[in-house]
């Protein structure tokens with residue numbers, strides 16, 4: 001019988017090939033894992049369904065061999081097609097009940113929360129983690145709700161029974177503060193994908209999250 005995979009939200013890479021300075025997605029992901037990334041979400045906003053599926057299949061093989069969960073953004077069909085470990089949905093995506101029915105009890109479902117009320121309402125839902133969306137404003141995604149800021153992160157973590165991951169504008173400069181407010185981890189796009197050395201960038205962030213300390217670069 002299958003079981004829900006254990007997962008560690010500490011350092012969650014969300015992919016974006018457009019920010020990867022021309023380097024292949026597999027390179028970024030492999031280097032990020034070598035640096036300490038604990039979870040990967042395939043989020044590619046400008047590709048066809050076929051390309052998204054092919055990328056998902058490639059990442060599934062790569063991540064399975066390294067024991068790192070693969071989460072698919074938005075697309076339950078692709079998550080099912082490649083037997084991904086889970087799905088991330090937002091407030092305007094497929095309803096969580098439908099995602100759970102399609103994926104079954106053994107897959108990880110993450111839900112973005114954009115307000116304190118949504119975080120509290122999510123306590124009633126059969127989901128596995130929440131994304132605090134966004135912590136800070138970010139040029140990587142501009143159609144977000146107003147940022148929570150650090151006090152917002154603290155409030156969300158205080159009301160939520162789910163583990164949480166902060167997302168939006170997170171870097172080595174502010175990662176420790178997000179963890180200090182109670183989040184289980186951080187989710188980043190540009191801090192790893194756009195870094196000159198993604199492995200080093202991931203290593204620095206992983207160290208900050210795990211040790212809850214700032215580190216001199």
Ligand SMILES: Cc1ncc(COP(=O)(O)OP(=O)(O)O)c(N)n1
Pocket residue numbers: 012014041043073074088089090091092093110112131132133141165167187
């Ligand atoms: C970990 C994590 N948190 C939040 C989001 C954003 O989800 P959503 O609001 O559905 O926006 P899109 O990513 O679909 O544009 C996320 N993807 N991952």
Ligand SMILES: Cc1nc(C(=O)O)sc1CCOP(=O)(O)O
Pocket residue numbers: 014043112131132133134135138139140141144145167168169170187188189190191
């Ligand atoms: C994918 C995504 N979701 C967000 C949300 O607020 O829900 S912010 C975001 C992009 C995060 O990119 P960066 O780490 O480069 O700021």
Ligand SMILES: [Mg+2]
Pocket residue numbers: 073074088089090093
């Ligand atoms: Mg979404």
